[in-house]
Amino acid sequence: MKAITYSSAYTIVPTYECFNRCTYCNFRTDPGQDEWMSLAQAEHILQRLDHVVELLILSGEVHPNSARRASWFDRIFDLCKLALSMGFLPHTNAGILSFDEMAKLKTVNVSMGLMLEQMTPTLLESVHRHAPSKLPEVRLQQLAWAGELQIPFTTGLLLGIGESERDRIETLVAIANIHEQYKHIQEVILQPYSPGQKESLSQAAFQPRQLIQLIKIARSILPDTISIQIPPNLVAEDLIACLDAGAQDLGGISPHDEVNPDYPHPKVEALRQQLEPQSYHLVQRLPIYPQYDRWLADDLRAAVEHHRTAGLETSKNSVTYRK
Numbered sequence: 001m002k003a004i005t006y007s008s009a010y011t012i013v014p015t016y017e018c019f020n021r022c023t024y025c026n027f028r029t030d031p032g033q034d035e036w037m038s039l040a041q042a043e044h045i046l047q048r049l050d051h052v053v054e055l056l057i058l059s060g061e062v063h064p065n066s067a068r069r070a071s072w073f074d075r076i077f078d079l080c081k082l083a084l085s086m087g088f089l090p091h092t093n094a095g096i097l098s099f100d101e102m103a104k105l106k107t108v109n110v111s112m113g114l115m116l117e118q119m120t121p122t123l124l125e126s127v128h129r130h131a132p133s134k135l136p137e138v139r140l141q142q143l144a145w146a147g148e149l150q151i152p153f154t155t156g157l158l159l160g161i162g163e164s165e166r167d168r169i170e171t172l173v174a175i176a177n178i179h180e181q182y183k184h185i186q187e188v189i190l191q192p193y194s195p196g197q198k199e200s201l202s203q204a205a206f207q208p209r210q211l212i213q214l215i216k217i218a219r220s221i222l223p224d225t226i227s228i229q230i231p232p233n234l235v236a237e238d239l240i241a242c243l244d245a246g247a248q249d250l251g252g253i254s255p256h257d258e259v260n261p262d263y264p265h266p267k268v269e270a271l272r273q274q275l276e277p278q279s280y281h282l283v284q285r286l287p288i289y290p291q292y293d294r295w296l297a298d299d300l301r302a303a304v305e306h307h308r309t310a311g312l313e314t315s316k317n318s319v320t321y322r323k
C-alpha cells in the first residue's frame with residue numbers, strides 16, 4: 001500500500017477583488033466591487049467547521065501603490081491570527097507580497113504558497129497581458145524571499161495556458177534550482193487549467209495524457225523530498241494514472257474549490273473508496289510537512305505539534321510522522 005496524502009481544509013477569501021486580469025481566472029472581481037470578509041463573518045464561518053485543520057486564505061490582490069493596500073494586508077493578517085486562535089493552521093496565498101509583508105505573514109502561517117505558473121515571458125502577451133503580478137522574475141523572487149525567510153512553501157505550475165512542453169520543463173528546473181538553494185519547497189502543484197463559467201479565455205482543458213507524462217518528468221527533475229500535488233477535482237477519472245505516474249498528494253480537500261468553482265472537490269470517503277482497491281492508502285496530512293516544523297516560531301510549532309499528536313491519537317488512518 002502506498003500512502004497518498006491530503007489536507008482537510010477550508011478556504012476563506014478575504015476579497016475576490018483583484019487588480020490583475022488573468023484571462024483564465026474564474027475568481028476575481030474588479031477593484032472596489034467586492035466587500036472584504038470581516039473578522040465577524042470569518043468567526044461565524046470558522047465556529048461551524050468540523051474536522052477541518054487547514055485554513056487556506058486565498059485572496060485577490062490590491063495594487064501595492066493603492067491607498068487600500070495596508071488595510072487589505074492587515075485584514076489578511078488578522079484573519080490568520082483569528083484562525084490560529086480558533087485552533088486552525090493557516091496557509092496563505094495572497095499573490096505578490098513585499099518582503100516585509102511576507103515576513104509578517106510568516107508569524108501567523110504554518111506555510112505559505114504562490115504558483116510560479118510558467119517562467120516563459122511569452123504569456124505576458126496573452127493570458128497575462130493585464131496581469132502585472134504574473135511577471136515571471138517577480139514570482140521567482142517571491143520564491144527566493146520565502147526561502148530567505150525560511151517559510152515552508154507550496155508552489156506549482158499552471159498548465160495549458162499557452163506554454164510549450166519545453167517551457168514546462170524550464171519552470172520545473174527553476175523550482176528545483178531555487179529549492180536547491182533554500183530547501184524550502186514542500187510540494188509542487190501540477191494544476192491543469194480547467195475552463196469555468198466566469199473567465200474570458202474559455203479554451204479546452206489541459207490534456208490528461210500530457211499531465212501524466214509531465215508528472216513523470218517532474219518526478220525526474222524534482223528531488224524526492226518535494227511532493228507532487230494534483231487536484232483530484234481537475235483530473236477526475238485519470239486520478240489513478242496520475243498516482244501511478246508519481247503524484248503523491250491531493251492537496252487541500254475543502255467543501256468548495258474557490259479557484260475552480262465549477263469543479264467541486266470529491267468527498268474524502270469517495271476518494272478513499274476509489275484509491276484503496278488500487279493499493280493506495282489515503283492519509284491526512286497537515287499544511288506543513290514535518291521536516292519544516294523546526295522553522296516555526298514557538299507558538300506556531302506548539303499548534304502544529306498539538307495537531308500531530310491529536311491526529312495520531314484519534315485516527316487510525318493518520319501517518320506516523322517522522323522528524
Ligand SMILES: O=c1nc2n(C[C@H](O)[C@H](O)[C@H](O)CO)c3cc(O)ccc3cc-2c(=O)[nH]1
Binds near residue numbers: 113155187259260
Ligand atoms: O482548493 C484549492 N486549493 C488550492 N491550494 C491549496 C493547497 O492545496 C493547500 O493549501 C496546500 O497543499 C497546503 O496544504 C493552493 C495553495 C497554494 O499555495 C497555491 C495554489 C493553490 C491552488 C488551489 C486551488 O486551486 N484550489
Ligand SMILES: C[C@H]1O[C@@H](n2cnc3c(N)ncnc32)[C@H](O)[C@@H]1O
Binds near residue numbers: 195
Ligand atoms: C490559486 C492558483 O490557481 C490557479 N488558477 C487560476 N485560474 C485557474 C483555472 N481556471 N484553472 C486552474 N487553475 C487556475 C492560478 O495559478 C492561481 O495562482
Ligand code: SF4
Binds near residue numbers: 019131
Ligand atoms: S488568478 Fe489570481 S492574480 Fe490572476 S486575476 Fe485571478 S485572483 Fe487575480
